[in-house]
Amino acid sequence: xxxxxxxxxxxxxxxxxxxxxxxxxxxxxxxxxxxxxxxxxxxxxxxxxxxxxxxxxxxxxxxxxxxxxxxxxxxxxxxxxxxxxxxxxxxxxxxxxxxxxxxxxxxxxxxxxxxxxxxxxxxxxxxxxxxxxxxxxxxxxxxxxxxxxxxxxxxxxxxxxxxxxxxxxxxxxxxxxxxxxxxxxxxxxxxxxxxxxxxxxxxxxxxxxxxxxxxxxxxxxxxxxxxxxxxxxxxxxxxxxxxxxxxxxxxxxxxxxxxxxxxxxxxxxxxxxxxxxxxxxxxxxxxxxxxxxxxxxxx
Numbered sequence: 328x329x330x331x332x333x334x335x336x337x338x339x340x341x342x343x344x345x346x347x348x349x350x351x352x353x354x355x356x357x358x359x360x361x362x363x364x365x366x367x368x369x370x371x372x373x374x375x376x377x378x379x380x381x382x383x384x385x386x387x388x389x390x391x392x393x394x395x396x397x398x399x400x401x402x403x404x405x406x407x408x409x410x411x412x413x414x415x416x417x418x419x420x421x422x423x424x425x426x427x428x429x430x431x432x433x434x435x436x437x438x439x440x441x442x443x444x445x446x447x448x449x450x451x452x453x454x455x456x457x458x459x460x461x462x463x464x465x466x467x468x469x470x471x472x473x474x475x476x477x478x479x480x481x482x483x484x485x486x487x488x489x490x491x492x493x494x495x496x497x498x499x500x501x502x503x504x505x506x507x508x509x510x511x512x513x514x515x516x517x518x519x520x521x522x523x524x525x526x527x528x529x530x531x532x533x534x535x536x537x538x539x540x541x542x543x544x545x546x547x548x549x550x551x552x553x554x555x556x557x558x559x560x561x562x563x564x565x566x567x568x569x570x571x572x573x574x575x576x577x578x579x580x581x582x583x584x585x586x587x588x589x590x591x592x593x594x595x596x597x598x599x600x601x602x603x604x605x606x607x608x609x610x611x612x613x614x615x616x617x618x619x620x621x622x623x624x625x626x
Contacts, residue, residue: 334354334379348371349385362530366535367622374538380484447469453470481514485519549614550614553612556592558585558607559604569598572590573588575589
């Protein structure tokens with residue numbers, strides 16, 4: 328039976344001297360998903376990608392792609408053969424034209440999709456005779472994405488693909504990704520610190536902070552689970568020790584006690600009634616709020 332997971336990491340660790348880039352990272356990326364990999368700069372996102380693609384080896388733990396060990400030399404070649412990668416730097420041969428690099432790249436991939444190539448050349452308005460050196464940042468990004476999308480890859484790994492792009496080009500890139508996944512049944516692993524973009528297209532997310540996944544799961548399920556409960560009291564807010572599961576953070580400001588919960592609000596409210604609050608309000612939490620709360624919770 329085929330592994331339903333395209334990417335899996337278990338207790339993944341990577342140190343550079345005394346610096347721990349990854350400190351026990353667990354990921355589970357199902358096949359066919361658009362997986363948003365969120366984190367601040369320096370959180371361990373690029374290091375994770377390099378391990379998955381066999382560009383560096385972990386210090387400890389396990390990383391598997393397509394069920395293959397990413398740190399085994401023969402397996403890593405197979406992983407890269409089946410993967411399209413767009414780096415943050417969009418490294419391309421600047422002396423070539425758009426047409427030359429498309430033809431050059433296509434020669435390496437027997438499954439190259441000429442129909443997709445023509446579609447994206449038109450949709451992205453890329454000039455065939457244009458020198459890559461003269462292309463705008465947005466055009467370079469679209470060209471790098473075309474080269475990744477057309478090779479028949481089972482997995483797309485994108486490292487900050489929209490970094491530095493204007494909103495119009497960003498929207499164009501995101502919509503191209505969604506359409507491609509729908510038509511080609513590709514898995515997308517989308518590393519970014521742009522929360523709105525991940526929120527727009529991802530169906531699953533992991534938020535990584537200091538080399539660990541602090542939040543992970545289906546995006547809709549996370550939206551259902553996370554709630555902010557605001558309790559207002561007659562006098563100063565108490566500092567209770569809630570026994571209910573999922574209490575992620577509490578803040579006291581004068582008469583107001585705010586609780587962030589990752590397990591709904593009902594059980595916390597049941598306990599809070601004994602504290603005699605004047606009012607109780609429950610509001611949903613956005614992905615941006617989850618991100619800001621979880622990556623700063625240990626500061």
